[in-house]
Amino acid sequence: MKILVTGGLGYIGSHVTVMLLQKGVEVISVDNLDNSRIEVLNGIKAITNKEPFFDNLDLRNQNQIQDLFKKHTDIDGVIHFAAYKSVGESVDKPLAYYQNNVGGLLNLLKPLCELNIPLIFSSSCTVYGQALKLPIDENSSVQPASSPYGFTKQIGEQLIKDCCKANSDFKSILLRYFNPVGAHPSAKIGEYPQGIPQNLVPFLTQTVIGKRSLLKVFGKDYDTPDGTCIRDYIHVMDLAQAHIDSIYYLISSNQKFSCETFNVGTGRGFSVLEVIKAFEKTTGESVPYKFTNPRVGDTISAYADVKKIEKQIGWKAKYSLEEALQSAWNWEKEIDKNS
Ligand code: NAD
Ligand code: UD1
Secondary structure, three states, X not given: OEEEEEOOOOHHHHHHHHHHHHOXXXXXXXXXXXXXXXXXXXXXXXXXXXXXXXEOOOOOOHHHHHHXXXXXXXXXXXXXXXXXXXXXXXXXXXXXXXXXXXXXHHHHHHHHHHHOOOEEEEEEHHHHOOOOOOOEOXXXXXXXXXXXXXXXXXXXXXXXXXXXXXXXXXOEEEEEEOEEEOOOOOOOOOOOOOOOXXXXXHHHHHHHHOOOOOEEEEOOOOOOOOOOOEEOEEXXXXXXXXXXXXXXXXXXXXXXXXXXXXXXXXXXXXXXXXXXXXXXXXXXXXXOEXXXXXXXXXXXEOOEOXXXXXXXXXXXXXXXXXXXXXXXXXXXXXXXHHO
């Protein structure tokens, strides 16, 4: 099998690439290095003793995509990660987000629809906003997007659904990730945030290693058991496995559907304070933190109903929150050692 992974040197793409190579799949990895480093290839090689075919390519460039599909005429499926992903930045630079996340997808969809190559798309639980009912299942209504980033995911989902409707031989799976955290158990690849991390776990590990002075816990009076927000934190290894299972499901069996949407989470919600306590317990490190005002626009509580992916694809998260946090900490120490 030959799979094209876009954004293949990024956080999630690199973990999926490792798993595909370990299964003996041939991987074509493309990335323009906007939010990743070429050294990630060394990590992938160190873990797998193999390497993907790598192309430094920008999905906004239609000619480069055409050349790629001329060069590789036997691609069985595509897993599309390449996009910008910072919510705050998308508010300041909406055009860059629409150009990259929507424009890049449009360019990619052209050959995929023409050649009927199946696609896995990285969507996000952000499309649900604050859902009325928890856990959130795939039928929960999509709320108006609270950021350009979130809107690019909604547009992406709709674009793909429209293409599937227009061409019944083109099939796709939309994966709505909850909160990916953690790193590969080898600590050879992981999340590498540029600048100040906006997300909880990288901010926490950077605080404990000493790069930041204090973790700010956004809000303490929410209507939750301990007053802090609740999320569904999924180990990146589990998330990567969900892609492997999904691409096999999409390619190898004769599915009747044309486009299906699945949540990818653990089904369990943890509060910010529970994450801090779990980190302290598993690593033995203490987390300096203080409460601050709530973050504008924060969802109070979000965790996934994962029955659909379990039943239809047979995937289920295996790692605990503690294992995910320990791996994030091991990776942070590895970054520190090499910096
Ligand atoms: P990431 O930034 O680590 O990886 C994305 C990769 O795509 C980067 O290596 C970047 O250099 C590359 N890229 C961006 N634009 C490109 C372009 N035009 N051409 C070629 N390469 C390009 O992000 P990630 O955390 O691995 O996320 C992967 C996908 O999952 C994204 O689509 C993101 O929106 C989605 N997602 C992520 C999260 C999360 O919390 N990490 C949650 C939900 C959804
Ligand atoms: C992020 C993304 C969202 C995406 C979702 C799932 C942002 C702003 N949003 O949101 O688009 O769909 O992941 O992948 O990036 N927190 C603190 N202190 C911090 C950082 C976070 O208390 O320094 C809290 C937040 O209030 C929240 C929780 O930790 O309750 C998780 O925050 P974060 O990691 O940013 O994820 P999401 O808010 O779920």
